[in-house]
Amino acid sequence: xxxxxxxxxxxxxxSLLLISSLVVITLLSSIGFGVVELGxxxxxxxxxxxxxxxxxxxxxxxxxxxxxxxxxxxxxxLALAGALMQNVTRNPLADxxxxxxxxxxxxxxxLTQFLPVSMQLVSLPLASFLGSLLAVGLILxxxxxxxxRRIEHLLLAxxxxxxxxxxxxxxxxxxxxxxxSNRVIFWLMGSLARADTNALLLISxxxxxxxxxxxxxxxxLDALLLSDDSARTLGVKVERLRVITLILCAAITAVxxxxxxxxxxxxxxxxxxxxxxxxxxxxxxFIAVGLxxxxxxxxxxxxxxxxxxxxxxPIGVITSAMGSLFFLALLRKM
Amino acid sequence: MSPFVLxxxxxxxxxxxxxxxxxxxxxxxxxxxxxxxxxNGAGKTSLLKCLYGEHSDYSxxxxxxxxxxxxxxxxxxxxxxxxxxxxxxxxxxxxxLDIVGMGLIPHKGLFDINTDADKHNIEQALIKVDxxxxxxxxxxxxxxxxxxxxxxxxxxxxxxxxxxxxxxTNHLDMYYQHQILMLAKxxxxxxxxxxxxxxxxxxxxxxxxxINNGEIxxxxxxEGVFTAExxxxxxxxxxxxxxxxxxxxxxxxxxxxNNRVNDESKWLQS
Numbered sequence: 001x002x003x004x005x006x007x008x009x010x011x012x013x014x015s016l017l018l019i020s021s022l023v024v025i026t027l028l029s030s031i032g033f034g035v036v037e038l039g040x041x042x043x044x045x046x047x048x049x050x051x052x053x054x055x056x057x058x059x060x061x062x063x064x065x066x067x068x069x070x071x072x073x074x075x076x077x078l079a080l081a082g083a084l085m086q087n088v089t090r091n092p093l094a095d096x097x098x099x100x101x102x103x104x105x106x107x108x109x110x111l112t113q114f115l116p117v118s119m120q121l122v123s124l125p126l127a128s129f130l131g132s133l134l135a136v137g138l139i140l141x142x143x144x145x146x147x148x149r150r151i152e153h154l155l156l157a158x159x160x161x162x163x164x165x166x167x168x169x170x171x172x173x174x175x176x177x178x179x180x181s182n183r184v185i186f187w188l189m190g191s192l193a194r195a196d197t198n199a200l201l202l203i204s205x206x207x208x209x210x211x212x213x214x215x216x217x218x219x220x221l222d223a224l225l226l227s228d229d230s231a232r233t234l235g236v237k238v239e240r241l242r243v244i245t246l247i248l249c250a251a252i253t254a255v256x257x258x259x260x261x262x263x264x265x266x267x268x269x270x271x272x273x274x275x276x277x278x279x280x281x282x283x284x285x286f287i288a289v290g291l292x293x294x295x296x297x298x299x300x301x302x303x304x305x306x307x308x309x310x311x312x313x314p315i316g317v318i319t320s321a322m323g324s325l326f327f328l329a330l331l332r333k334m
Numbered sequence: 335m336s337p338f339v340l341x342x343x344x345x346x347x348x349x350x351x352x353x354x355x356x357x358x359x360x361x362x363x364x365x366x367x368x369x370x371x372x373x374n375g376a377g378k379t380s381l382l383k384c385l386y387g388e389h390s391d392y393s394x395x396x397x398x399x400x401x402x403x404x405x406x407x408x409x410x411x412x413x414x415x416x417x418x419x420x421x422x423x424x425x426x427x428x429x430x431l432d433i434v435g436m437g438l439i440p441h442k443g444l445f446d447i448n449t450d451a452d453k454h455n456i457e458q459a460l461i462k463v464d465x466x467x468x469x470x471x472x473x474x475x476x477x478x479x480x481x482x483x484x485x486x487x488x489x490x491x492x493x494x495x496x497x498x499x500x501x502x503t504n505h506l507d508m509y510y511q512h513q514i515l516m517l518a519k520x521x522x523x524x525x526x527x528x529x530x531x532x533x534x535x536x537x538x539x540x541x542x543x544x545i546n547n548g549e550i551x552x553x554x555x556x557e558g559v560f561t562a563e564x565x566x567x568x569x570x571x572x573x574x575x576x577x578x579x580x581x582x583x584x585x586x587x588x589x590x591x592n593n594r595v596n597d598e599s600k601w602l603q604s
Contacts, residue, residue: 217444219442220439222432222435225426225432226428226436229388233415234436234439234440235408235409235411237408275427280427281435
């Protein structure tokens with residue numbers, strides 16, 4: 001029998017209060033960190049009364065705040081996608097990265113890098129979505145061929161799809177011109193440097209709509225947690241629900257990857273951190289996981305842009321390092 | 335209104351080229367407790383899966399309250415039929431309350447939220463199965479008997495017309511076997527149960543259906559179907575029939591493997 005460390009949970013209201021406080025603190029305090037040290041007093045003054053110097057206005061509200069917001073929304077989305085995938089597959093190791101969805105979106109996004117910049121506003125997220133749908137499609141073919149019975153094979157199928165699509169991306173980069181390839185390689189490692197109004201306007205509605213759909217599907221997703229057969233006896237159309245959920249994950253991942261690159265393992269880690277506090281049923285988990293995931297990515301970005309002074313570390317490098325260790329620790333516990 | 339909750343007319347279901355069940359005619363009346371018994375691989379679970387819509391690729395007709403099962407969607411079926419099946423351990427830590435609450439799913443639309451009446455129903459179901467004090471405990475940490483009671487509580491919340499139970503007494507000790515069946519009977523709804531213990535079937539069921547090689551070979555009261563000749567023919571073991579001194583119900587006692595009536599198991603005796 002597995003040991004359950006946290007059998008006594010905080011009430012959802014208390015957990016949500018705690019997490020909401022974390023969100024407010026994160027959003028307000030993280031904008032103070034950066035190459036230019038403003039100090040918390042100056043930041044507080046900017047928030048409450050307006051900035052003392054106009055340069056502070058520019059740094060805080062035009063550079064850092066959009067970036068912090070983008071980080072929060074991207075972290076929210078990636079963590080939500082992870083929780084959705086883990087619940088819909090009953091696999092605690094599921095994550096958009098390990099299932100090849102990030103690689104699919106990366107492939108689509110890479111292809112658009114060779115188009116003129118003016119065409120990228122629409123083509124970039126669209127190509128990312130098509131790429132991630134390709135990954136989901138390949139996984140669904142594997143599932144369909146074994147008659148949906150071997151859910152545990154999903155992870156292996158995802159890893160294989162991830163390698164396949166990543167190798168295609170690498171080949172495209174190898175074949176392209178060195179300048180473009182270098183730019184794409186840095187972006188594929190994950191960065192919030194592209195934060196601007198366009199990014200926020202494109203990503204936010206997708207994440208908000210995806211969250212609402214996830215919440216509406218929550219009850220049916222809960223039914224899947226025991227077994228597929230059990231869910232069917234409760235009136236759930238299991239296969240249809242699984243396809244809808246995976247497409248939802250593909251859409252979330254695609255818009256994030258198209259602007260922030262390949263940020264891995266957030267979807268794996270955050271649901272595991274949050275579950276002991278709010279339980280595993282979908283609606284509560286999705287909200288809590290999204291908020292914590294948002295905060296997490298904001299702080300990882302703070303590390304990414306301050307740890308080496310003026311030089312930015314790709315954010316995906318940090319999440320990969322943390323995520324890999326977390327993955328190994330998780331396997332040890334299972 | 336049909337007097338039958340479930341009705342199967344000439345139902346055949348195949349896995350590959352093999353007919354797992356064939357030419358099944360079965361009628362379950364409202365309020366009856368019916369046991370389906372038979373050797374391993376006889377087709378009991380496959381028959382149940384056809385009856386609750388898990389297998390839809392059967393030939394013949396199945397009716398739920400007189401309506402063709404194939405014309406009903408999953409949700410319609412789930413509002414009338416609850417299933418307690420053999421379950422596997424979940425990778426996630428579901429609590430008792432999480433699972434019992436799932437019983438509401440067939441009655442809720444996408445935009446519905448849980449009402450106070452729903453919470454009351456869940457609480458009453460937990461009281462009924464005597465698990466109210468363990469509602470926050472993790473399902474995986476409960477004993478086999480308690481886990482079955484959680485699934486029965488989920489079925490109570492589901493408020494079905496018929497409860498189908500697939501081998502509910504498997505892996506349970508004597509006390510819990512009787513407890514689970516008594517609990518199911520106390521719900522006072524139509525019950526359809528597959529079971530290996532013939533004495534439990536005789537004690538708790540109004541009717542017993544014997545299935546062998548995918549076909550129904552007997553369908554009557556326990557006294558009517560549990561004859562030495564019939565059981566020896568189906569289970570390939572000699573048996574004696576008498577009365578349980580406590581309940582006065584039919585009691586079946588099988589002889590050991592040495593008295594097998596065919597020579598399939600000679601290798602065991604060498």
